[in-house]
Amino acid sequence: MADEPENPRHRVDRKTLEMLVCPITKTRLTLSDDGTELISIVARRAFPIRRGVPLLVLDAARKVDEDEIENLR
Template identity: 70%
Template sequence: MSEEPDSDNPRYRLDPRTIEMLVCPLTKTRLTLSHDKTELISIVARYAFPIRKGVPLLVIDAARRLDEAEVDALRNRPAPD
């Protein structure tokens, strides 16, 4: 039996209201949910913080550094509905 990815399991979905309250631990700026809903992105700090089982890990040790191309793509993507 294979396990569903965290982002597909309704039990582990992050509430949009929660996302609105969270800020980057470095810059205190707004975070953006990635397209695949597995990371919270800080464009200003250039970090992607993982979401594991519905819990955002907002620590630098868990974060992934974004390259310039990723930051540019995030800045130019259309706003969500």
Template identity: 65%
Template sequence: MGSEPVDPRHVLDVHMLEMLVCPLTKTRLTLSADKSELISVAARLAFPIRKGVPLLSLEEARTIEPEEIQRHSR
């Protein structure tokens, strides 16, 4: 499994990120280092990004461990 080319339609637009907020706390979201999730430090949740689309539903979110929150709040 080599690295396959990424479909440009499946890349999150960073300008769109500036407009998105956490659906629970209405605070700013941070893009994870691997660009696969949007992190809400305030809610301690990570929302997945699939095919360039952020899934900002609480059902899709995963809880973040305290150590991971510290990395994203810097």
């Protein structure tokens, strides 16, 4: 999937992103630099965005290491 060209229909609207919160902590999420994940600094989890849909479930999230968290602050 990473090799697929970006489809404009699969972009997440900025206004929508502002309304989303971490499903674990209910705190604000940060969009990753490459726009492929929403990161919860408090929960230290990164939730993927697939085809424009944020997957805000713990099973889909990856753990974020301390160095990556520091770079986001």
